[in-house]
Amino acid sequence: MNAPLPPIEDLVACPHCDALHHLPSLGENERAFCARCGSLMVAPRARSFLQVLSLAFSAMILMAAAVFFPFLSISSHGFGHASSVFEVAMAFSDSWYAPLSLAVLMVIVALPALRFAGLIYTLWPLANGRPPWRHAAFVFRMVEESQPWSMAEIFVIGTAVALVKIGGLASISFGPAFWAFCCLIIVNVLKNAYMSKSAIWEAIGKG
Amino acid sequence: MSGPEIISATDAGLTGCTQCGKVWPAGTARCGRCGSHLHPVDIRSLQRVWAWWWAGLIFYIPANLFPMLRTSTMFGTQENTIAGGAVELAQHGDWAVALIILMASVLIPIAKFIAIAYLAFTVRVPGQRGGRHLMLYDVVEFIGRWSMIDVFVVAILSSLVQLGFVATIHPGPAAVAFALSVAFTMLSAQSFDPRLIWRVPPTPDPEQPAPQVTRET
Structure with missing residues (x-):
């Protein structure tokens, strides 16, 4: 040495x-x-914080739409039923499985939303060329560490699998929330492509 | 890929932050930039990997024995385990879908258990392991969360298929066991410190040239 x-x-x-x-x-x-x-x-520095910030804002708006609009609806033999994302998560709520409902709601809605909010909190002052807000390091670290538990994209693919399983049993139609969720996934992928973790840490470290 | 000129932060008497990459003198407790706990590369961290691994394996058993879905139709009630659902699809002639479900819900979880155990066993063996082990670790970390898809499918099916006496679907206890098994396996993979893969045995080789710090642009 x-x-x-x-x-x-x-x-x-x-x-x-x-x-x-x-x-x-x-x-x-x-x-x-x-x-x-x-x-x-x-990662390259050229992609500024501003792009990530605007993508995080779009994601928040899409998430709000994804939660409150109808997600999927089904009809068969004159019976019909529609579910929102919230109701999907609540599928486990009528027995001792209830904690699983909470966990599903956490990983597909709450955690992704909180991560986007945390990213906005971290990047808002940095994008405006100001020193980071208080606890920005903690917030951004939480955003990074909770990444594996944020499962919105897995949920969307799960929808496709569920549709295959229902198959010919009934006819399914997609609600606006489904499309909002799909857009959310694309926005999230773009955000990941534009975001430079090391640049953000450096900016936080300087502040 | 690894040459003699690459040294680990640990060997240089430093501790690198596993979150943000900043380097601190050995013995520093917390990263001054991002605030995460700094932990030295330590073989004892494998205990946590094994604890979560066993927890995941234990819950994987009821996940397969109990029904995942309870389907009531005009013709009666039917309970499906994970493998049972795939077998039934195959009997209907949906070979492709059955195979995909069998892959995603049975083969991949088992492969994950084997992969984590393999990684945890092999880091105890001295010697250079290198990139292929890291690739395996990356794959396990990436795949792990996707197993949760089965739980989401159950949630979607049982909230959507509520068609009176035509058909209703309810979740079975295996959904909870499966979700816990996946979560524990994810924690097991996260507890594995990939830096162990490159851990150099504690006795330094005097024949080695003096380490040079490398940079790449």
């Missing part, structure tokens, strides 16, 4: 494999990958 290390502020450890890197400041469109495990460490 006798190699002279650069000052500790200039070092970055890969969160995946712990390889130590000295990161020079990158140009607008450069990315940095871990030399050992190949995971992306620094």
Whole structure:
């Protein structure tokens, strides 16, 4: 360990494999990958916070639509029934399964909405060139750590599987909430593509 | 992919933040930038992996034995387990759909258990493992949450199919067990510290050249 290390502020450890890197400041469109495990460490900076911010706002609006409009409706032999996303989650609520209803509601509606809200809280001052608000580090860390538990996109694919299972039994029609959910997934993918985690951490660290 | 010039933060007497990548002197408790707990690369963290792994496996058993769905139609009530539903679809001739369901609900969960156990066992063996193990870890982390799809399907079916005496569907106890099993397996995978894959045995080799810090743009 006798190699002279650069000052500790200039070092970055890969969160995946712990390889130590000295990161020079990158140009607008450069990315940095871990030399050992190949995971992306620094994404291009050119995509500004403003794009992510506007996508997060769109996602919030779509989420509101997805919750309050009808989601799917079914009809067969003169019987009909419509469900909202809320009612889908409540499918487990009439027995001892009730906690599962709450969990489903958490992972498909509450958590995605909270993550978008947290992202707006973090990025609003940064996009306007101001220092981050209080507890921005905590909020953004929660946004990042809750990522695996945010399952809106899995829910949409689940809808497709459910439709296949119902098959010829009944005819199904999609409500506005279904399309809102689909748009939400696309907006979320765009947000992930535009967002540079390392740039946000750097901005929070400076503030 | 790994050359002798790459050193780990741990070997340089530093601790890297697993959340934001910032480097701190070893022994620092919390990352000063993002506030996450800094933990050194430690083989003992595998205990948590195994604890969640067993919890997931235990709940996976009732998830398969109990019915996932209870369907009442004009012709009576029918209970379907995960595998039973797929078998029934196959009997109706829907081979493709049956195969997909069998893949997603039976094969992938079992493969996940095996993959996590394999990763946790092999990091105990000294030596370089490298990228392929990390790829396996990434796949397990990515796939894990998608198993929840079965629970969502049950929720959608049982809220939507409420057609009086034509057909009604109700969730079965396996849905709860399956959801818990998936959640515990996700926690097991998250508890695995991928930095262990590259952990260098504690005794340094004097023949090794002095480590150089690398950069890539």
